Amino acid sequence: MPLLIGTDSGLYRAADVPFEEEALQQVLDCGVVTAVKTFESVDGVFVASSEGAYRSTDGGDTWDDLGVPIGDRFWHAGTSEVWSILATDDGTLYAGTNDPYVFRSVDEGETWSELKGFRELPSRGHWESPIDPHYARLRALEQVPGRPERLIAGVEAGGIHLSDDGGQTWRDRRDAIVDDVHQVLPISEDVWLATTGYLDHDLENLGLGHAVGAGGLYRTVDAGESWTRLDVGNDFSYIRRVFVHDGRVFFCGGEEAPPAWVEDEHGVALFESTNFGRDFERVAFPGEPHEVVETWEVYDGDVVCGSGLFDVPDARDDVRGRVMRRTDDGEYETVGRVEANVSRIEAI
Numbered sequence: 001m002p003l004l005i006g007t008d009s010g011l012y013r014a015a016d017v018p019f020e021e022e023a024l025q026q027v028l029d030c031g032v033v034t035a036v037k038t039f040e041s042v043d044g045v046f047v048a049s050s051e052g053a054y055r056s057t058d059g060g061d062t063w064d065d066l067g068v069p070i071g072d073r074f075w076h077a078g079t080s081e082v083w084s085i086l087a088t089d090d091g092t093l094y095a096g097t098n099d100p101y102v103f104r105s106v107d108e109g110e111t112w113s114e115l116k117g118f119r120e121l122p123s124r125g126h127w128e129s130p131i132d133p134h135y136a137r138l139r140a141l142e143q144v145p146g147r148p149e150r151l152i153a154g155v156e157a158g159g160i161h162l163s164d165d166g167g168q169t170w171r172d173r174r175d176a177i178v179d180d181v182h183q184v185l186p187i188s189e190d191v192w193l194a195t196t197g198y199l200d201h202d203l204e205n206l207g208l209g210h211a212v213g214a215g216g217l218y219r220t221v222d223a224g225e226s227w228t229r230l231d232v233g234n235d236f237s238y239i240r241r242v243f244v245h246d247g248r249v250f251f252c253g254g255e256e257a258p259p260a261w262v263e264d265e266h267g268v269a270l271f272e273s274t275n276f277g278r279d280f281e282r283v284a285f286p287g288e289p290h291e292v293v294e295t296w297e298v299y300d301g302d303v304v305c306g307s308g309l310f311d312v313p314d315a316r317d318d319v320r321g322r323v324m325r326r327t328d329d330g331e332y333e334t335v336g337r338v339e340a341n342v343s344r345i346e347a348i
Contacts, residue, residue, distance in 0.1 A: 006033030006344030018335035027060040036344040039087035048082040066109035068095040084141040088148035096138030115167040123174040127158030140184040154181035157199040177227045194218045195239040198257045230277035236269040243296035249273040252293035258311040285332040297345045308341025
């Protein structure tokens with residue numbers, strides 16, 4: 001079973017796990033990979049990246065550029081990037097970029113139209129990323145399970161926003177959760193998880209700096225109307241992503257945001273919960289004390305994950321990505337190394 005591995009230097013394919021680095025094949029040269037996804041409603045695998053969005057229907061041998069509109073809006077500050085991609089149950093495709101914008105295609109990516117209602121959200125003027133050129137990023141685009149017309153958008157940094165009509169209009173829900181949203185994971189129609197970081201615009205505007213928020217792992221049980229933090233008291237509360245498998249919740253957190261990662265001035269911790277967040281147990285993993293786990297997948301029945309140091313303001317050339325597997329006794333072992341941060345993995 002092949003494993004696609006998204007990194008900061010393109011997309012790679014491993015024929016099996018474990019793998020040797022020299023056996024990896026780069027199948028797509030697309031810059032920084034921001035999403036690798038498959039969907040039940042459409043064929044193939046989809047990739048979002050700093051250079052565009054792509055689709056393969058032959059296991060990654062060849063790729064079609066989906067032509068998501070990027071670049072021309074930011075002639076003064078560089079090109080824009082695709083940060084999220086979604087195919088809903090009815091086959092409609094959505095893509096989210098930085099600034100951010102939402103695009104939709106009803107012909108499998110042949111043409112795209114901007115959903116301009118997303119521009120009209122009242123809190124949009126407060127959205128901003130800490131990374132130059134400071135345009136906010138639409139990190140998360142999700143469908144509410146079983147409801148293709150209900151969409152969730154998570155903005156870094158700008159909160160979570162909801163649409164009930166396929167993205168034509170949106171409800172501003174920034175005040176319901178902290179600004180710095182990294183991921184939204186719908187579990188059911190009403191129950192979702194969200195991971196957050198430390199960028200708090202209200203505190204930043206007081207001159208306290210951008211990495212001063214609380215971060216944390218949040219849960220809603222009323223479809224995003226309100227959120228409750230699950231990891232209260234956790235010092236490792238800069239959280240990139242969360243994963244749920246076989247009744248177990250996984251997340252990895254850092255003590256500091258990426259600016260501190262330049263000189264390894266941070267610690268990390270990996271947590272698991274068997275009671276859906278009532279409490280978490282810290283577990284050891286090979287990437288300690290500094291690597292952040294960014295992505296999870298189930299491969300041949302086992303949980304696998306990938307790590308690195310992401311969004312570091314001054315890029316480091318000494319960081320290599322790692323793929324790990326959780327063994328039957330709950331321990332983690334390295335099953336492969338990659339030349340760059342491992343941001344996404346997908347079994348195909």
